[in-house]
Amino acid sequence: MTTREEAVVGRDVAAWLDRLDNDLTRAAAVLCALDEQRGYGEALGRDAALCVREASQAVARLSPGAGVGEVLDVAAAAAVAAARGSGGVLISHLLARAAQAHPANELTPVGMARLLRSLAEDLPLMLIAGSRLLDDIVESLRSDLATTGSIVWLAEIETAVWIAIHTAMSEAWPAEPFYPLGALLSVVAASLADVRSDSGSALETTIEFLADGARVDPPPHGLLTLEARCEASPDEIERWREDCQASGLVTGVVDDFGIGSYVLVVRAAHPLDHVPAILTRAIVSTPQPLRLSEPDEGVVSMLERRSHAGPVTPAVLAVTGGRGVVDDIAQLGGVVVWDRAGGPVPLGDLLARLAGPVVLAAPSLTATDAAALRQVDPDDLIIAPVSNDLDVLHVASAALEPVSASLSTSELAALQRSRIRNELETLDSFALTDDELGSRIEAGRTIEVLLSARERETDIFPLLQGRDAWQRIDIIRGGQPGATIVGVVS
Secondary structure (H helix, E strand, O other): OOOOOOOEOHHHHHHHHHHHHHHHHHHHHHHHHHHHHOOOOOOHHHHHHHHHHHHHHHHHOOOOOOOHHHHHHHHHHHHHHHOOHHHHHHHHHHHHHHHHHOOOOOEOHHHHHHHHHHHHHHHHHHEOOOOHHHHHHHHHHHHHOOOHHHOOOHHHHHHHHHHHHHHHHHHHOOOOOOHHHHHHHHHHHHHHHOOOOOOOHHHHHHHHHHHHOOOOOOOOOOOEEEEEEEEEOHHHHHHHHHHOOOEEEEEEEEOOOOOEEEEEEEEEOOHHHHOOOOOOEEEEEOOOOOOOOOOOHHHOOOOOOOOOOOEEOOEEEEEEOOHHHHHHHHHOOOEEEEEOOOOOOOOHHHHHHOOOOEEEEOOOOOHHHHHHHHHHOOOOEEEOOOOOHHHHHHHHHHHOOOEEOOOOHHHHHHHHHHHHHHHHHOEEEEEOOHHHHHHHOOOOOEEEEEEEOOOOHHHHHHHHOOOOOOOOEEEEEEEEOOOOEEEEEO
């Protein structure tokens, strides 16, 4: 036996990424089911597979002789750029930390063991809040990979990593709240353990274990998931993570000037309360029911086939600068892009995630942008003619009312257009000016005020009081960067 002749080179890493893509695709159904049962409702397995696929395709464009360091650098950059959801964050974190830890051209078994131990110790850096399971996995890996000098076979190291994670998972379940992340780690380790074998035994054992251990618990109510990207220094991110009281994940890659490109996922009842001050845009949503059309054979016994005969929540994508309305729309089931900057918002990828007909409510959407989106999805996209954030709140709330699953696509589209039209016909909304208040507010009408970030309730009440003693006035703390919006509801 020798430690030199058996070494990992760049093409081995590329081949493993390709294998991991296939393995994650096989395990996606059970990973997504576990994630839903824990109440997060994300596409954990599919997001992880998507991230790996982007990394694998980027690496495939390198020359065959590229070293391990170059392959990991390219894979990490592609993974961080493509990461979405906690599955993508975990995968991109592993690749980013591996690239940072190992710039060499090849990995001997001893070097491989040291790298994997370093990755294990770096796992807690990904978490915004602590996780007992990740602590247990780190300790298990640190112990099993401590005697690196005596390990001479890569297969032995790779199997040891899988066993360590599998053991920690078994001992921690069912109390660990980040169980889906541990499940994803277990699949990654199983893929690594099987990389020198055609039997696939570790992966099959892992999928069976995860399926047998799945629980159908009632999910926690009120949690929203926020996804975002930002440019920051490591110190800024570390300070934010120490101050953040929510749970979630963050990872990124830092350039030569000390500025990092970070992707983060936060779970909280009011996630925008926990984001870094440097953040100007985020995606907020609530867990949606998991629907599997064709589960893998090995997973059918674990998953209940859900009935789709009952009411379902239609797809709605809302864009708003009013952070005060984000939670309301997201809790109803909409996907919300909170955009404080007010610039162009790329919506193509988000629309691709949603099953049509999709109602899009975006006041900043230009005619050119709308035409481009309609070319991509001409049949299943309904663009609501909204002009401000109060319009967005009303249209999105109406469009998110549950409907019968038996409706055809054309019937649902017709219903959504009718809902949008009715909402806009009964709401006269406009930017606040004293002159317009007198001419547009009729006695007896309900007034809604979406308060901007620059104004206070005490500034608004003197303009509204005294017009009608019985008039109902609803103040909504929108926090949008523009003008305060007044709505007269008929």
